Amino acid sequence: xxxxxxxxxxxxxxxxxxxxxxxxxxxxxxxxxxxxxxxxxxxxxxxxxxxxxxxxxxxxxxxxxxxxxxxxxxxxxxxxxxxxxxxxxxxxxxxxxxxxxxxxxxxxxxxxxxxxxxxxx
Amino acid sequence: xxxxxxxxxxxxxxxxxxxxxxxxxxxxxxxxxxxxxxxxxxxxxxxxxxxxxxxxxxxxxxxxxxxxxxxxxxxxxxxxxxxxxxxxxxxxxxxxxxxxxxxxxxxxxxxxxxxxxxxxxxxxxxxxxxxxxxxxxxx
Numbered sequence: 001x002x003x004x005x006x007x008x009x010x011x012x013x014x015x016x017x018x019x020x021x022x023x024x025x026x027x028x029x030x031x032x033x034x035x036x037x038x039x040x041x042x043x044x045x046x047x048x049x050x051x052x053x054x055x056x057x058x059x060x061x062x063x064x065x066x067x068x069x070x071x072x073x074x075x076x077x078x079x080x081x082x083x084x085x086x087x088x089x090x091x092x093x094x095x096x097x098x099x100x101x102x103x104x105x106x107x108x109x110x111x112x113x114x115x116x117x118x119x120x121x
Numbered sequence: 122x123x124x125x126x127x128x129x130x131x132x133x134x135x136x137x138x139x140x141x142x143x144x145x146x147x148x149x150x151x152x153x154x155x156x157x158x159x160x161x162x163x164x165x166x167x168x169x170x171x172x173x174x175x176x177x178x179x180x181x182x183x184x185x186x187x188x189x190x191x192x193x194x195x196x197x198x199x200x201x202x203x204x205x206x207x208x209x210x211x212x213x214x215x216x217x218x219x220x221x222x223x224x225x226x227x228x229x230x231x232x233x234x235x236x237x238x239x240x241x242x243x244x245x246x247x248x249x250x251x252x253x254x255x256x257x258x259x260x
Binding site for chain 2: 027033051052054058
């Protein structure tokens, strides 16, 4: 057995927990957010909300906290799932590298989220 | 495929035999294909997080930047990308809700909650959150 096996046993359950939490957030929040902000408003299916109103909603601390929490969980969810897509789907063998790139990207995304959400408040 | 090199690659770390799996194993059956499509939803979840963050940033930059973003988001390639992303999000939502009763057993006063109730509760949650978001951004 590899020397780092006991460490993996401790970390993996938390990654799966974060994956599940992010999966629930994506399932519940993303359909409406995608439909409204990526399709209905840009394409004029619905009248886009007034800029001042939207800016006021985004400037509220509760909106910041909810969006930041939801976005971070979804990023961890995506990283974890994509890691296993590379392992199982594409049979990628470099497991350590794949994990580092996936979780590293999610970690970078957390800072981007903090910066962009912070710029609107 | 009987030389020593191939034998070596077929042994896992515990020394057991592992049958090699072809890279395109998932196009053999519709269920395998759906499984891989479901797993690929992760790429679109990550893209939509980035897209929504760009949207938030544009709103923060003022009215002109907001209008500019809406125009950019209506460009054909982005609409196609977002339509595909929306389809993957729906696939994620439907499959995620369907799998929850298998991952989670809910006991209510000693009786197991039927899977249909768990799935129904999730769709109710989806409806409430969707209605709340719509109300919040358009009121």
